[in-house]
Structures are given as structure tokens and as C-alpha cells.
Amino acid sequence: MTRLFNLIAIQDLAREDIDRILDRAQEMEEISKKRSNQLGSRIMACLFFEPSTRTRLSFESAMLRLGGKVLGFADVGVSSAGGKGETLADTIRTVERYADIIVIRHPLDGSARLAAEFSNKPIINAGSGSEEHPTQALLDLYSIRKMKGTIDGMHISLCGDLKYGRTVHSLAMALSKYDVRIRFAAPSQLEMKPAIVNEIIRAGIDVEEVDNMADAVKATDVVYMTRIQKERFPDVNEYNAVKGQFRIRLEEVSLMKPDGIILHPLPRVDELDPAVDATPQARYFDQVEAGVVTRMAILDLILG
Amino acid sequence: MTRLFNLIAIQDLAREDIDRILDRAQEMEEISKKRSNQLGSRIMACLFFEPSTRTRLSFESAMLRLGGKVLGFADVGVSSAGGKGETLADTIRTVERYADIIVIRHPLDGSARLAAEFSNKPIINAGSGSEEHPTQALLDLYSIRKMKGTIDGMHISLCGDLKYGRTVHSLAMALSKYDVRIRFAAPSQLEMKPAIVNEIIRAGIDVEEVDNMADAVKATDVVYMTRIQKERFPDVNEYNAVKGQFRIRLEEVSLMKPDGIILHPLPRVDELDPAVDATPQARYFDQVEAGVVTRMAILDLILG
Amino acid sequence: MTRLFNLIAIQDLAREDIDRILDRAQEMEEISKKRSNQLGSRIMACLFFEPSTRTRLSFESAMLRLGGKVLGFADVGVSSAGGKGETLADTIRTVERYADIIVIRHPLDGSARLAAEFSNKPIINAGSGSEEHPTQALLDLYSIRKMKGTIDGMHISLCGDLKYGRTVHSLAMALSKYDVRIRFAAPSQLEMKPAIVNEIIRAGIDVEEVDNMADAVKATDVVYMTRIQKERFPDVNEYNAVKGQFRIRLEEVSLMKPDGIILHPLPRVDELDPAVDATPQARYFDQVEAGVVTRMAILDLILG
Numbered sequence: 001m002t003r004l005f006n007l008i009a010i011q012d013l014a015r016e017d018i019d020r021i022l023d024r025a026q027e028m029e030e031i032s033k034k035r036s037n038q039l040g041s042r043i044m045a046c047l048f049f050e051p052s053t054r055t056r057l058s059f060e061s062a063m064l065r066l067g068g069k070v071l072g073f074a075d076v077g078v079s080s081a082g083g084k085g086e087t088l089a090d091t092i093r094t095v096e097r098y099a100d101i102i103v104i105r106h107p108l109d110g111s112a113r114l115a116a117e118f119s120n121k122p123i124i125n126a127g128s129g130s131e132e133h134p135t136q137a138l139l140d141l142y143s144i145r146k147m148k149g150t151i152d153g154m155h156i157s158l159c160g161d162l163k164y165g166r167t168v169h170s171l172a173m174a175l176s177k178y179d180v181r182i183r184f185a186a187p188s189q190l191e192m193k194p195a196i197v198n199e200i201i202r203a204g205i206d207v208e209e210v211d212n213m214a215d216a217v218k219a220t221d222v223v224y225m226t227r228i229q230k231e232r233f234p235d236v237n238e239y240n241a242v243k244g245q246f247r248i249r250l251e252e253v254s255l256m257k258p259d260g261i262i263l264h265p266l267p268r269v270d271e272l273d274p275a276v277d278a279t280p281q282a283r284y285f286d287q288v289e290a291g292v293v294t295r296m297a298i299l300d301l302i303l304g
Numbered sequence: 305m306t307r308l309f310n311l312i313a314i315q316d317l318a319r320e321d322i323d324r325i326l327d328r329a330q331e332m333e334e335i336s337k338k339r340s341n342q343l344g345s346r347i348m349a350c351l352f353f354e355p356s357t358r359t360r361l362s363f364e365s366a367m368l369r370l371g372g373k374v375l376g377f378a379d380v381g382v383s384s385a386g387g388k389g390e391t392l393a394d395t396i397r398t399v400e401r402y403a404d405i406i407v408i409r410h411p412l413d414g415s416a417r418l419a420a421e422f423s424n425k426p427i428i429n430a431g432s433g434s435e436e437h438p439t440q441a442l443l444d445l446y447s448i449r450k451m452k453g454t455i456d457g458m459h460i461s462l463c464g465d466l467k468y469g470r471t472v473h474s475l476a477m478a479l480s481k482y483d484v485r486i487r488f489a490a491p492s493q494l495e496m497k498p499a500i501v502n503e504i505i506r507a508g509i510d511v512e513e514v515d516n517m518a519d520a521v522k523a524t525d526v527v528y529m530t531r532i533q534k535e536r537f538p539d540v541n542e543y544n545a546v547k548g549q550f551r552i553r554l555e556e557v558s559l560m561k562p563d564g565i566i567l568h569p570l571p572r573v574d575e576l577d578p579a580v581d582a583t584p585q586a587r588y589f590d591q592v593e594a595g596v597v598t599r600m601a602i603l604d605l606i607l608g
Numbered sequence: 609m610t611r612l613f614n615l616i617a618i619q620d621l622a623r624e625d626i627d628r629i630l631d632r633a634q635e636m637e638e639i640s641k642k643r644s645n646q647l648g649s650r651i652m653a654c655l656f657f658e659p660s661t662r663t664r665l666s667f668e669s670a671m672l673r674l675g676g677k678v679l680g681f682a683d684v685g686v687s688s689a690g691g692k693g694e695t696l697a698d699t700i701r702t703v704e705r706y707a708d709i710i711v712i713r714h715p716l717d718g719s720a721r722l723a724a725e726f727s728n729k730p731i732i733n734a735g736s737g738s739e740e741h742p743t744q745a746l747l748d749l750y751s752i753r754k755m756k757g758t759i760d761g762m763h764i765s766l767c768g769d770l771k772y773g774r775t776v777h778s779l780a781m782a783l784s785k786y787d788v789r790i791r792f793a794a795p796s797q798l799e800m801k802p803a804i805v806n807e808i809i810r811a812g813i814d815v816e817e818v819d820n821m822a823d824a825v826k827a828t829d830v831v832y833m834t835r836i837q838k839e840r841f842p843d844v845n846e847y848n849a850v851k852g853q854f855r856i857r858l859e860e861v862s863l864m865k866p867d868g869i870i871l872h873p874l875p876r877v878d879e880l881d882p883a884v885d886a887t888p889q890a891r892y893f894d895q896v897e898a899g900v901v902t903r904m905a906i907l908d909l910i911l912g
Contacts, residue, residue, distance in 0.1 A: 034345075035345035053377070053390070053398065057349070060375040060402075061375060061402035061403065064347055064373040266394065268390075274393075289401040292401060
């Protein structure tokens, strides 16, 4: 088992690497409450070329809880990469001189891996293009393990925009390393790409595909919902039809297993009715907190 | 006397609560110079949905002087609340997992109170809509007490835009808990709302109303000046007429009591002539510094 | 030798002041790696009225490595100076109450010196208008001394936009305090202003002027390259002609002394071919790291 250096894609991690991160995340629960100074001299650079509340603040909170320090930018407009046309490679080769670790979110596929090629300091991918968001997948796994006690044996529905959502891509690949059953639930326009479905089947996972929410939520242990974005549809009527159908309301909750849980990477718009928030199945805000300890674990394993 | 948790509106505080904050602010004068680590493990989230220099940096400076840590955003454009249409309730339920206390500025009336309803962590209102800016009112009270030795017995002129200025609304309500006399000085278009005037009179306060600066500054102990904003006037000529009249120049200072003081929440535009800055009456930059210790006191009382 | 308080312009510093900063920068190499808490209670305000990655993050990294704390803004749009038209003088008189030192970048010539007039706290100029960028000049000097072992005796080519580049203005003035030879290499439209050339000659420096890159790079110890900005040219064809000529490619490197070095303040666009990065002459990313220790030295000399 090699030492963790970069974290670019879930595919780079063996199951034992993932388990090690989840084990450390569990240890971080206590440290998160009490705080620590174990990374007291370390500096994390956050380079957010796309807006974000959750991922950036979650990483910053994780680093601060471990005593570390933070610098960076939340808006590419304030950087040379914005105004002066600097290449990503040059930005990385500069910022690696300022920090001990770099957390990057960037709109282009492959950007985080490119950053890692040019950096002597560890790179954490905080979302690159439409393909990868590995720390979200890890916090999703940690949420499942924490809330359900185990990942192995779970039956999991991945719902919503499975075609463009980088979160579900990373999560599906991560889950395929465990002994799970996966149900994909998406409107026909937003189905999971066949290449990914086939890869998961080849990994020995039992896969179903459904096209409506009633079938999506029945009899599974975890319902993982995602947002459907208007800009994916050429025709607004088509979008409205899909949006009206791919929602979780109290009605859908009533079809779930009583001890099933609903997760969501957030932010949500209409796809999770606020009435659902009060049900015991709704665990998406606890999932936010799981994000902090998961990121503490990643920072500690890389820098500690 | 209950423990301070949220700070949403001045009306929520009894005089003894306010006095306790002002007493603590006085103790913070020394700590502010020497610095402390008493909030060393605590994290403050600053959520600024409206631009601000003073209030945000003042809170950050206060937290850093107490050894605490800061995260957040200064520009809603970099957050999910901007780009992705997240509700305020969801943003708050997310950020409360990242921080120990949330400082929020938001353009809508009632936003801070809404935030408090959805948060398990303390909320401090750093300006909501046109109604409330309680920490400004507290630092104004502290400035008066520090510079004049007492609040009780003071005769105070509140001048400028009394209709829309959230600062003067909060300050007038706060002053009404003390044994003061208040003079409202505003152009007729920008008079203090009758509902607030009546509430203050009912609290037993002696109130005068005047419509020009010469009458505003005479014989009072404190002249609290505010900015008149162009956008409040449908007719630019009307604005120019008012603006030219509601100014403090050396001429107006000469009408003041020799030991009177001028305060202003800043930023100023034309309403305080720079020539006034050199007079002993001008105390608005000292008021800025009073803001730091007042906010240190508030953070310490809530988190300490 | 007076104690360092403000750092506004290279011209304000005697050679012994500069040498003291460079000596301290050398001491900071070790501290930069190990980190320190020597400025643990100090607060640095970064006021960036113009976008920047490098200078802002470099100062922040320097302050954090010394244990200090940082607040400020990276984008004038989030400040009162943006939205509310506050004067620079008022912004400074406010922020000096929040911080122990102020680092300012501003688009107007003279802005940093104006800030110093209104501040009781030290001001560091992080770039004002087209005239001054003294901490860049100091880190350039430190880079030369570190990489070449000495500044005295060096033969240095300053290349590119010598007319508008504030970096080369400050650097040329700084170099003129040493026993160096300077070669100016610029297209005719972007030549160094005669006033500066004459001042440097009067300081006893041997000066050459050339108008092409082949002549620029030959036989000198340091080639300091800068970016040529499109917006300086009224005619885009003229720009393209100049841009195509003022580049360093492998061909130009082959004309350099084998132990010569290439520096660049970055960001670069086309003027440094990426193929050059792998040559031993390319030292511009090491120069980035030299910026951190130089700024640590400046902060420590002012605040320590």
C-alpha cells in the first residue's frame, strides 16, 4: 500500500486505499470536534477556477480544524489565470512554491491530472470538468458506511443526471470496488454512459437501469439523488417534463425502505422537496458534515 | 440574564445585555493590543451576500485577535447561492457544519432571523436589508460611552438618511434603552419612519425633529451623521439640493459644543468635508477601532 | 541605518538598506522550510485593487510561514471602495485600525505613497500604477544574488516592454545602486524612458541599448525578460511584428553564456517558449520561490 500523494481520480485508488481513507475519516470525527494542531505549519492553496461554496469551505474547514493555514482564490477573475491568460501549468508551477498542497477545481476534463504533472507538491482534485470529483465520492462512501454501518451488501440507487454529473461518475466507479448492487435511475436523455455501465458490470456488480423515480427508490438502502440542469436540454419543454418527474417528495419517501437513506451532493434546486427534510431518511446535511472529516482524513494522510 | 447565542436585532437585547457587551468591549481594549488565543480552535464563517469592507474586515480582525480562524465568501458570485440558485436556508444548513459561528450580511429584510431559524450554530447579523445592523449600533453605543464617558444623559443628533439607513434604525432603538435625548435631523424626503419615532417616544425618550444641519448640530453631545444615497431620489435635482444642504463642514463644527463629537458609520461621500477630519470633534476613525473591540466582545460572549 | 517602516519605492532605499533585506531573505530560506511563529500575533491586510495571483499569494504565504494572520480583499468589487465610492485615504484610515501592516496594489501612480501619508501603520507597495513595484525588484535582486552568488560585477539584460513595465522600472533603479552593467533591449515603441536611462548613467552605470533579442541575450549573466502587452499598440499588426521578434526560444538560449540565467516576473504569454523551461538557464520558477523569502524578510524587518 503506497503512501497517498496526489488524489486525482477514484480509479487511481485500490479498495484498500479507499478503506484506509474511510478508517482515518472515522478517527477524525473526534478530532473534528476537539480540533488539533497536527498540520499547524502546513499551508493549503485552494485554486477554484469555478465557483463553489461547499467543496471550498469544506476543505478550508478541514484544514483549519487540523491547525493548518489556507490561501488561494475563489474566483478566477482575481487571478493572473483570469486577466492575463496564464496557462494552468504556469499557475501550478507558481503556486507550488507558495503552498504545501494544492486543492484545485477547474472546468476542464483532465485539468487536475495536468496540474499533478507540473507540480512537486500534492494535488487534490476538487472537481475537474464533467468527469471527476473524487473527494465527493469518498465522502459519499464514508456517509454510507457511517449511516448504514457498511458499504458491502448495500443496494444503491443513483438518480438524476447520470450523463453529465461528475459526482455520480466518481461515485459509481468507487462503489464498483465494493460488493454492492447499483440501480441507475435517469431520464432517457441523461442515462449513465454505456462505457461506465459496462465497466461496472465487468467489475462484477449487479446493475439495473430504470427511468422513473417510483422504480428508483423502491427497496434500496441508499437513494443518491442529483440535480438535473436546465442547460443540458436543447428544448425547455423537455427539461420541464423531466424535472417534474425526477423529484423526491413525501410520496417517493413512502415507497422507500423505512431504514433507507437519501443522500445528495447539494446544492439542490427542485429535485428534493423541502418537506422531505424532516423525514428520518433525509441525511444530506449530515453528509455535508461527513465531507469535513473525509477531507481531514485526506489532508492528514497526504501531509501528516 | 440569558447567555448570548444569536445576535439578530437590537430589540432582542435588554439594556443589561447591551451593558454586558459594552463592559466586555472595554475589557477587550487591552486584549486587542496584546492579542490572545482564547478562541484558538474556533472557526467563524463570514457569509457576505452584499459587498462590505468595514464590517467584514472588522469581524475578521476581531476573530483573528482572539486567535480564531476565518472562512467564507465576500462575494455571492463565488458561491452556490449565486451561480446555482441555492436557498439561504440550504446555504446556512450547509455552512453550520463547517463553522462554529456564522456572520451574515444579506440584502433582504429578515434574512438573518431566517438564518437563525435554520442554524444550530450562533448567527450574527452583520446587516440585513434596510432594517437591522445591530453590531453597528453596539459599536456606536460603545463609541459614545468610551468617548463621552457615559451614554445616560447624552443629547444625540441622528442626521442624514433616517428613512432607509439601517444603521440609524438599529442605533435609535438601542439608544431608546438609555436615558438620552434624541434629535432627528433629516430632509423631509428621508425622515425617520413615524412608527420608529413613536416607539422611541413611548420608551420615554425626549425627541425633537429638525430639517437642516445648523439646527442638527447645535448644543448636542453627539452628532451622528449618515450618508444620503442618490438612488433614493426619483429626481436628481432634488437629490443635489438635499446633498448640498446635509453636510458637515467647518462651519457646522463651529456651531457644535466644544466637547461634542461627530460619529459616522462610514463610508462617507460628500456629507463630511475632509477639512473636518482634523478637528477634535471628528471621531469617526476612532469609531472604526471601537468596532473591533465591540465585535471581539460579541464573539467572546457567544463562543468563549 | 534607519529602521524599515514603509516600503513604497526602491528610490527610498539606500544600498545598505537593500543589502540588509537581501541578507535577511537569505536567513529566511531555512525558516521558510521549517516555518516559524515569530509574527504569530500580527495581522497583515492585503488590499488588492487590481487582480494578482503571484504577488498576493506570495505575501500571504510569507506571512503565514512566519505565523502571522491575513485579511483583506482580492477584488475591489467586494469593497466599499468599489461599490460605494470611498476614497483611498478613507479606506486606508479604516483598514489601519484592523491590521498591523497594509500591503496595497492599486492601478494609480502614487497610490501607495498616498496610502502611507494617511496611515499610522506600515504600508508595503505591491504595485502602484506603471511606476513602482519595489518588492518585485527586491526579489529580483535576491534571485540574482542567490543564483549568481553576487550582484556586483554582473552584466544584466532587461528585455521586452521597458516603457510601461513597472517591474523593470523598479529593477533598473535598484540595479543602479550596484556595480553592474545594464543592457536595455526593447522594440523602438517600448524603449526605456530617457529620464530613467539618464538617471542610471548618472549613477555611473555602463548602459547599452539594443533593439532585438539576438543582441539582447549575448554575453550577459542575467537575461530579465518581460511581457509585451497587446494593449500598448494602436495597430495590431505592429504588435504582432514586435511579439514575433521579442521572444526567447531555444535558439536565443543557445546564444547565451552557458552559465547565464533567464528571469521573468511572470505571468508570461508567448515571450518565453515553454521549450526553454527545461534548460538550465530557465530560473523563473525558482525566482517565484525567492519572492516568498524576500517578502518574509521585509515583513520581519518591519514587524519583527
